Amino acid sequence: MQEVDDNILIRLNKVTAGYGDKIILRDIDFKVCKGDFIGVIGPNGGGKTTLIKTILGIISSLSGSIDYPSGIRMGYLPQITTIIKDFPISARDVVCSGLSSGNFSGGLMSKPDYGRAEELLEWLSVGYLAKYQIGRLSGGELQRVLLARAIMCDPHVLILDEPTTYVDNKFENKMYEILHQLNEKVAIVMVSHDLGMISRHVKGIACVNRSLHYHNSNIITAHQLDMYDCPMQLLEHGKVPHTVLEMHN
Numbered sequence: 001m002q003e004v005d006d007n008i009l010i011r012l013n014k015v016t017a018g019y020g021d022k023i024i025l026r027d028i029d030f031k032v033c034k035g036d037f038i039g040v041i042g043p044n045g046g047g048k049t050t051l052i053k054t055i056l057g058i059i060s061s062l063s064g065s066i067d068y069p070s071g072i073r074m075g076y077l078p079q080i081t082t083i084i085k086d087f088p089i090s091a092r093d094v095v096c097s098g099l100s101s102g103n104f105s106g107g108l109m110s111k112p113d114y115g116r117a118e119e120l121l122e123w124l125s126v127g128y129l130a131k132y133q134i135g136r137l138s139g140g141e142l143q144r145v146l147l148a149r150a151i152m153c154d155p156h157v158l159i160l161d162e163p164t165t166y167v168d169n170k171f172e173n174k175m176y177e178i179l180h181q182l183n184e185k186v187a188i189v190m191v192s193h194d195l196g197m198i199s200r201h202v203k204g205i206a207c208v209n210r211s212l213h214y215h216n217s218n219i220i221t222a223h224q225l226d227m228y229d230c231p232m233q234l235l236e237h238g239k240v241p242h243t244v245l246e247m248h249n
């Protein structure tokens, strides 16, 4: 019998997932609890996006089980490479479409929905984009709009797949401030390749490379990354950005 813990929002039990008969992730155990801020790291093709899509039910797991409390709302910011931008809708409509994963069942948006979408865009300093067609947006603008979309459903868990790839440094800092503010009420799972940056902000790190190792701290050493089979460079941000490499003999 599995323990019942009110603190757990998402729990994966021995999940195996992939595409057709191609297995990408095997026997994954993972949980997200209230108040968590988890960084997901790993090499290209290691299965981070696959993990997220499995959690969200976009792809079904091949075996194992996933438990959520009923009525859970998850906000999702997809990796930008998976988005089709030639869609004749406005930034504001994109934000409103975030309700479809929460309390919106499709159909016409209401005035209050538009109002909230506009407020969120304002909050992310891109209110002026509300009526722009999404195809016109730059990468960084689109990521801000997608963050607003992810927040729109007032989620219990916010799942972000590389949300800062295109944003400039100034907004990246602001984005982390916003995430900390949200994290007072919302659990966050965030994929990033910038280990130095996420270590500053997260509470735990999931290393994903076909399997998953959870590291219950924001500090991780090159040796631990090696142990977890998670080849990553430790990038340190200081006044002068520099990379910390392993010592040579």
Ligand SMILES: Nc1ncnc2c1ncn2[C@@H]1O[C@H](COP(=O)(O)OP(=O)(O)OP(=O)(O)O)[C@@H](O)[C@H]1O
Binding pocket: 019, 022, 024, 042, 043, 044, 045, 046, 047, 048, 049, 050, 051, 079
């Ligand atoms: N729709 C798909 N059909 C078949 N294989 C896929 C599909 N999507 C992804 N894959 C494969 O699954 C593996 C894991 O991909 P995934 O996108 O999860 O990696 P990732 O860790 O998110 O990488 P990145 O850091 O580049 O975003 C890759 O080998 C990829 O080619």
Ligand SMILES: [Mg+2]
Binding pocket: 048, 049, 050, 079, 161
């Ligand atoms: Mg990915």
